[in-house]
Amino acid sequence: MKKILLLISFFSLPVLLFSQEEIKGVVTDNSGTPLPGVNVYEKGTENGTSTDFDGQYTIEVDPEATLVFSFVGFEEQEVAVNGRSQIDVTLADGVSLGEVQLVGSRSPKRTSTDTPVAVDVIDVSEVNTQTGKIEINEMLQYAAPSFNANKQSGSDGADHIDPASLRGLGPDQTLVLVNGKRRHQSSLINIFGTRGRGNTGTDLNAIPAASIKRIEILRDGAAAQYGSDAIAGVINIVLKDAVEEFTGSVNYGFYNTNAEGDFPEAAPNTDGNRLDTDRDGNAIGDDQNFDGGSVKVTTNYGFEIAEDGYANFTVEYLNKNKTLRPGFDFRRGFGEAAIEGVNFMGNLAIPISENTEFYAFGGRNYRDTDAYAFTRNNPTARNVVSVYPDGFTPRITSIITDNSVAAGFRTKTESGWNIDLSNTWGKNLFHYYIKGTINASLGDISPTDFDAGGHNLSQNVINLDFSKYYEDMLEGVNFAFGAEYRTENFEIFAGEEASYATYDVDGIPITNPDLQMQPIDPVTGDPRPGGSQGFPGYGPDNEVDRSRSNVSLYADAEFEFTEAFLLAAAARFESYSDFGSTLNGKLAARLKATDDINIRGSVSTGFRAPSLAQIYYNLKFTNFVGGEALESLLSPNNSPVTASFGIGPLQEETALNASLGFTANFGKFTATVDGYYINVQDRIVLTGNFDAPQIDNVEAAQFFANGADTETVGLDIVLSNEFSLGEGKLTTSFIGNFNDMTITDVKNDNLDEQTFFGERDKSFLLASAPDSKLTLNLTYDIEWFDVALGLTRFSEITLLDFQMFEDVADYGSLANQVAAASDVYDSKIVTDLNLGFKLNDALKLNVGSNNLFNVYPDQQDDWTEAGGYWDAVQMGFGGAYYYAKLNINL
Numbered sequence: 035m036k037k038i039l040l041l042i043s044f045f046s047l048p049v050l051l052f053s054q055e056e057i058k059g060v061v062t063d064n065s066g067t068p069l070p071g072v073n074v075y076e077k078g079t080e081n082g083t084s085t086d087f088d089g090q091y092t093i094e095v096d097p098e099a100t101l102v103f104s105f106v107g108f109e110e111q112e113v114a115v116n117g118r119s120q121i122d123v124t125l126a127d128g129v130s131l132g133e134v135q136l137v138g139s140r141s142p143k144r145t146s147t148d149t150p151v152a153v154d155v156i157d158v159s160e161v162n163t164q165t166g167k168i169e170i171n172e173m174l175q176y177a178a179p180s181f182n183a184n185k186q187s188g189s190d191g192a193d194h195i196d197p198a199s200l201r202g203l204g205p206d207q208t209l210v211l212v213n214g215k216r217r218h219q220s221s222l223i224n225i226f227g228t229r230g231r232g233n234t235g236t237d238l239n240a241i242p243a244a245s246i247k248r249i250e251i252l253r254d255g256a257a258a259q260y261g262s263d264a265i266a267g268v269i270n271i272v273l274k275d276a277v278e279e280f281t282g283s284v285n286y287g288f289y290n291t292n293a294e295g296d297f298p299e300a301a302p303n304t305d306g307n308r309l310d311t312d313r314d315g316n317a318i319g320d321d322q323n324f325d326g327g328s329v330k331v332t333t334n335y336g337f338e339i340a341e342d343g344y345a346n347f348t349v350e351y352l353n354k355n356k357t358l359r360p361g362f363d364f365r366r367g368f369g370e371a372a373i374e375g376v377n378f379m380g381n382l383a384i385p386i387s388e389n390t391e392f393y394a395f396g397g398r399n400y401r402d403t404d405a406y407a408f409t410r411n412n413p414t415a416r417n418v419v420s421v422y423p424d425g426f427t428p429r430i431t432s433i434i435t436d437n438s439v440a441a442g443f444r445t446k447t448e449s450g451w452n453i454d455l456s457n458t459w460g461k462n463l464f465h466y467y468i469k470g471t472i473n474a475s476l477g478d479i480s481p482t483d484f485d486a487g488g489h490n491l492s493q494n495v496i497n498l499d500f501s502k503y504y505e506d507m508l509e510g511v512n513f514a515f516g517a518e519y520r521t522e523n524f525e526i527f528a529g530e531e532a533s534y535a536t537y538d539v540d541g542i543p544i545t546n547p548d549l550q551m552q553p554i555d556p557v558t559g560d561p562r563p564g565g566s567q568g569f570p571g572y573g574p575d576n577e578v579d580r581s582r583s584n585v586s587l588y589a590d591a592e593f594e595f596t597e598a599f600l601l602a603a604a605a606r607f608e609s610y611s612d613f614g615s616t617l618n619g620k621l622a623a624r625l626k627a628t629d630d631i632n633i634r635g636s637v638s639t640g641f642r643a644p645s646l647a648q649i650y651y652n653l654k655f656t657n658f659v660g661g662e663a664l665e666s667l668l669s670p671n672n673s674p675v676t677a678s679f680g681i682g683p684l685q686e687e688t689a690l691n692a693s694l695g696f697t698a699n700f701g702k703f704t705a706t707v708d709g710y711y712i713n714v715q716d717r718i719v720l721t722g723n724f725d726a727p728q729i730d731n732v733e734a735a736q737f738f739a740n741g742a743d744t745e746t747v748g749l750d751i752v753l754s755n756e757f758s759l760g761e762g763k764l765t766t767s768f769i770g771n772f773n774d775m776t777i778t779d780v781k782n783d784n785l786d787e788q789t790f791f792g793e794r795d796k797s798f799l800l801a802s803a804p805d806s807k808l809t810l811n812l813t814y815d816i817e818w819f820d821v822a823l824g825l826t827r828f829s830e831i832t833l834l835d836f837q838m839f840e841d842v843a844d845y846g847s848l849a850n851q852v853a854a855a856s857d858v859y860d861s862k863i864v865t866d867l868n869l870g871f872k873l874n875d876a877l878k879l880n881v882g883s884n885n886l887f888n889v890y891p892d893q894q895d896d897w898t899e900a901g902g903y904w905d906a907v908q909m910g911f912g913g914a915y916y917y918a919k920l921n922i923n924l
Contacts, residue, residue, distance in 0.1 A: 054094040054817070059121040061089045061103060069125065070699060072105040077112065081815075083756070086701040150592075150602050150622035150634045151254040152695060152708040152750060154178050158246040159281075165822075165868060166287055166884050166917035168330045168352065170238040170246075171196045175908075176809055176826055176866070178251050179750040179771040182802070185370050185910055187900045190569060191222040191464060193371045193405035194432050195237050197230035200253060200266040201712065202746055202773050202803020205235025207642055207687075209256070209264035212241070212271045213381070213395055215440050216261070218460030221491035221524065223647040225668065225720065231798050232720030232738055234491075234645045237462065238269070240399035240436040244283070244332035245348035245379035247274045253708065253750055255691025257640035258604045258620035261518065261586055265640045265689045265714060273381040273395055277336040277344045280924040287917030289326035293359050294890040294913070295903055302366040303358040309366045309406075309427065311356050314470030314482065316366060316409065316424045326370065326912065328354035343391070345382035352377070356404065357912050365901025367406020367427045370912060375401035375434075389446045396439030404431045404469075407568035408901055415555035415562050420478045428471040428568025432488070435463040442497075454499040461492040468533065468569050474562040475537040475553050487529030487572035491647065495520045509594035518586045524646035526578040533571025536564025536731075547730070563665075570654055578650045578670075582612045584643075590620075598626040608641075612649075616641045616686060632697045634708075640689035644671075648718055648738045649684055654731075666723065667732045671739075679724055680785050681737045689714045695750075702756040709749045716740035716781070719799065722789050741791045742780050746803060748773040762816030768809070775803035793852050794834040804908055805829040817872075822882075824866035828909040831859045835897035859893045859907050880919040888914035 061072045068089025075082030076093070077100040085091045095101065097117050104110040109126040156177050167173045171183035183198035197205045205224070210217040220237040224230045249271055256264040293304075300307045310319030329352070336346035354373045361368030379397035386392055410416045411425040442456025465488035473480045499516035528534070535543040538550035544564070552561040565571060590604035602622040609615035620638035627633050652670040669675045671684050695708030719741035723734035751770040756763060777799065782790035806829040813822045837855035845851035868882035890913060894903045904911040 055097045055115070055117070055119065056092060056094050057101070057115060057119060057121055058090070058092050059123060061085050061091065061105075061123045061125060063125060066124075069105055072103055072125070075102055076100070077102050084702065150600055150624040151252065151256075151636050151693065152634075152706060154249075154251040154253065154752065156249045156251070158243060158249055162243055162283075165824075165866065166285065166880075166882055166915060166919065168243075168285060168287070168328060168354070169196075170241060170243055170249075171198050173243065174198070174238070174249070174251075176824060177769070179752060179769045179807070179809075180253060180748065180773065181251065182804065182807070182908055184906045184908060185912065186906045187368055187370065187405070187902060187911075189900070189906075190225065190407075190430060191432070191466075192224045193430070194373075194401070194403040194434060195220050195222050195235075195464075196239065197224050197233065197235055198238060199230060199235075199802055200251070200269075201710065201748060201771075202775050203266035203712065203714070204233040204717070204802070205230040206233045206263060206645060207265040207714075208236075209260050209262075209268045210236040210238065210271070211260070211268060212438070213273055213440070214270060215456060215458045215497065216493075216495050216518075216520070217271075218438065218462060218493035219263075219491060219645070220436075221462045221464050221489040221647065223645070223651050225653075230802060231795075232648070232718060234647050237399075237434075237436060238271075240377070240401075240434075240462075241271055241397070242332065242348050242350035242377035242379050242399075244281070244334050244350050245273055245346075245377075245381070245397070247272045247276075254622075254636055254693055254710070255620070255638045255640045255689060255712065257642070257689070258606045258618040258638050259588065259590060261588075261606060261608060262584075262641060262643045265642055265687065265691070265712070273379065274334060274346045274348070275336065275344050275381060275383070276334075276346060277338045280333070280335045280922070282333040282922040283331070283919055285328075285330040285332075285917060285919040287328050287915055288324040289357050289912050290888050290914040290916070291322050291325050291358075292888065292913070293903075294888060295360060295894055297360045297894075297903065302361045302363065303368065304360055309358055311358070314429070315422045315426045316411075326355055326357035326915070328352070339382065340385050343382075343384045346380070348377070348379045348397075350377035351375070356406075359902055359904075359911055359913075361902040362896055363411055364409050366409045367429075368900060368902030369406070371403050371405035373401055373403050375399065386443075390443065391445075392441070392443055394439070394441040396437075398438075399434070399436040401434040402431070403434065404429055406430075410567055413557045415558050415560035416472075416474050416567050418472055418474055418478050418480065418562075419557065421472055421480070421482065426470060426472070426567075428566070429469045430569045431467045431469055433463075433465045433467065435465075437461050449502075450504075451500055451502045454497065456497045458495045458497070459493070461490060463490040464488045466529070466569055466571070468566040468571070471567045473532050473535075473537070473564055473566060474555070475535075475564040476532065476541065477553060477562070479541070481532060484533035484566040484571055485530045486533040486566055486569055487527050487576075489524070489526045489572075489578075489647070489651075491525075492523045493520065509597050510592075511594065512592045513589075514591070515589040516587075518584075518588075520584040520586075521581060522584075522646055523581040524578060524650060525580075526572050526576050526651070528574050528577055529571030533566045534564070534573035534576075565654075572653065576652055576654075578652070580646055580650050582610060582646065584611070585609050600624040604638075608643075610643055613643065613684075613686065627696075630698055630700050634696065635692075635694040637692045638690075640691055642687040642689075644684035644686065644718055644738075651738075665731060665733050667726060667729060667735045669735055669737055671737065675729070675735070676737050679735065679737065680783065681721070681739050684718060684738060685716055685740050687714055687716050687718060687740070704752075704754050706752045707749070710747070712744075712746040714744050714746075717742045717744055719791055719795065722792050722795050724789055739790075740781060742796075742799070743778045744775055744799070745778050746773065746775040759814065760816070762814055765811075765813040765815070767811045769811070770806070770808045772806045773803050774805065775800055788848070792838065793848070794838040794855070797832060797834040801831050801833055801907070804831055807908070819872070820870040822866075822868040822870070825863055826866070826909075827861060827863045828907070830861045831907050833857050833859070833899070833905050833907075835895055835899070837897055855897070857893050857895050857898070857905065859891045859905070862889055862891065862909050864889055864909055876922060876924050878921040878923075880917075880921065882917060884915040884917075885910075885912075886914060 252268040310317040358369040438460035440458035466486040469483040501514035586608040588606040622636035726735040
């Protein structure tokens with residue numbers, strides 16, 4: 035009955051202004067010491083505050099509300115107000131099972147401001163309700179200082195899975211954990227002109243935002259603590275464990291198609307020349323003021339299991355249409371991909387005894403995506419005019435399935451040791467289906483859509499971890515050690531024959547070019563190529579099924595010698611079945627200069643093993659260079675073909691990390707400032723295009739190689755404050771990152787540097803490490819209304835366009851060619867605005883806009899990698915996005 039009454043109340047949509055009562059109090063630990071930074075919030079709402087340095091708090095709530103007090107390392111406590119105005123609370127020290135730990139420290143006694151390294155703790159529910167961003171990558175782009183992600187276009191698989199990175203390093207140099215357990219990577223490897231070229235990465239968007247309690251971002255080298263891939267840092271996603279609470283949302287939004295720029299008359303995707311997304315070929319559709327319409331529906335609910343157990347489940351549905359922006363005749367489909375997907379995630383813990391519990395979490399992500407490839411215009415041998423009289427723009431669609439499950443037991447012994455035994459499995463499947471295309475060698479009997487095969491990556495991890503906190507040793511000591519056994523498997527599987535084969539004049543796949551005749555296009559007189567246009571299918575020669583295993587041992591400790599001085603040390607040994615072993619270490623320290631100010635720093639060594647995809651991935655594909663098609667081969671690293679070009683076997687990347695910074699906490703004002711230095715040796719890159727006349731039907735070849743050393747120096751700044759303003763509360767935050775990466779060495783040996791890893795390749799690598807990103811967020815909350823304003827400044831970026839493929843003699847010198855090819859994207863400020871209306875105790879409406887003023891990059895060029903008027907830069911090329919969101923909390 036209670037649920038029915040609540041449903042009636044929020045569907046009637048009354049705006050209720052509840053009487054509020056001011057509550058004050060002090061929060062202490064068992065010894066009576068005040069606790070600063072304790073989270074205090076009204077249960078079931080977003081109304082909250084935190085204690086000041088003296089442990090004091092003030093909050094206005096409904097007289098019948100329940101207050102929740104939570105703090106890292108202490109048991110969460112709920113207290114009913116019952117009309118009281120003074121509520122003092124003593125938090126119990128420690129948690130017997132599943133102790134709260136921040137990534138970067140295995141001690142249960144750390145907060146984000148007293149860790150010896152930089153850790154961001156992002157409340158996803160707060161970010162989720164105050165922005166219209168519908169994917170995890172988009173949220174983190176504006177919430178974390180050195181996190182960067184890009185929407186791509188015309189980059190094959192990267193149009194469907196966004197590459198993302200920390201501190202300007204590669205997508206595969208950031209380790210992702212879920213509930214502290216290693217998450218598997220995507221099977222996709224970025225090939226074309228994307229950020230993170232030559233890298234694999236973890237698909238964060240496969241995890242539903244509605245399932246996440248918080249995201250912890252460790253911005254420091256952590257390979258000695260967590261293993262390979264943690265050179266740039268670690269992202270730990272902590273899933274929701276709330277019970278007896280239903281939350282949900284319905285979000286609808288769309289983009290403004292009025293792209294800002296100086297376009298020629300009748301440019302594709304301007305008025306009168308807009309590609310029709312409902313028909314294949316190059317059919318022209320109606321003009322539109324808005325596109326990219328998206329619907330997102332989420333639900334989350336948890337229930338209790340026995341005493342202190344829980345099961346929490348999330349379901350999320352997303353449907354987003356394509357966006358189209360001005361391009362050129364050879365790139366009529368420039369814009370973002372369409373996505374339709376369903377996400378499921380579960381998180382549970384079942385008590386077995388007073389000190390032991392079973393836990394499990396996992397989920398399934400299904401996405402059906404659709405993006406345009408480059409256009410095939412007439413006259414061309416790649417088209418059959420009787421099928422596509424006006425040419426065609428192929429569609430690269432995919433079915434991406436991402437499954438994961440983790441399960442384990444954790445217990446606490448009588449002597450105080452925490453033991454955790456777990457198994458974590460995950461698999462990413464990326465299956466290509468090419469539509470609106472043709473196999474030209476089959477002529478007009480060719481199908482127009484193909485199963486083009488795909489790839490998958492699976493990972494299984496067994497962990498055994500031990501830890502214990504000694505309160506009576508020094509001022510506190512934490513020991514942790516453990517072991518991990520990991521297996522990985524990478525597969526490429528073939529598509530249907532017509533997706534990759536070239537047929538002769540009799541319609542038989544060509545296996546002997548000397549005896550079989552390839553069809554000739556009657557218009558151009560050129561041989562008609564085989565395979566599906568837009569993306570050639572994987573054939574039997576491309577198939578891969580490779581595995582490897584890894585064994586690792588680690589130990590770390592934190593020593594609080596005094597209340598002011600903390601020293602942490604970690605070491606990790608890893609042995610791979612396919613290339614050897616490595617040993618890495620880390621030292622970190624924190625010094626309390628005053629009760630309010632901490633100084634912290636660290637130094638560590640790190641490594642990243644080459645991924646299976648980097649070793650074994652291979653494909654023949656059509657690469658568009660300045661609008662002209664180029665048949666290319668990406669040869670696997672273990673191939674004799676690769677060795678014949680002078681490219682050696684891949685080795686591990688190694689790193690040296692150092693950081694120094696400080697934190698400050700004055701009541702409701704907090705600050706963290708951290709400088710960092712990262713030296714990476716033998717970074718794995720995708721080389722440039724080598725001429726390959728010796729390979730049949732191939733004009734150029736590319737390879738993965740340990741191609742460059744880089745040095746990065748940077749500074750992260752996070753400032754936040756909260757204070758009363760009139761009848762409301764103003765929260766301010768400033769998030770800044772300054773970053774300078776240099777390429778210190780190109781490891782081309784005797785190969786031509788401009789071919790191996792030239793100026794254009796370097797510019798892609800450096801563009802992944804922008805000079806700065808500065809964000810100012812202002813939120814004002816008063817009774818039933820709140821407003822959030824975000825201003826983000828993206829720094830200047832320079833990319834080199836396709837003019838670098840022309841003859842240098844045409845420009846007089848390499849320096850002149852670089853100058854002509856440089857596309858400079860000036861710094862831009864993007865404004866986000868969100869208005870929130872609390873309709874009643876269970877329902878809140880948010881309306882707003884991302885990129886309110888419809889700001890676009892100012893650089894325009896017909897030589898871009900994507901074939902549109904802009905490259906894929908941090909600020910994006912979609913323009914203004916408007917949305918409305920209904921949030922439900924029962």
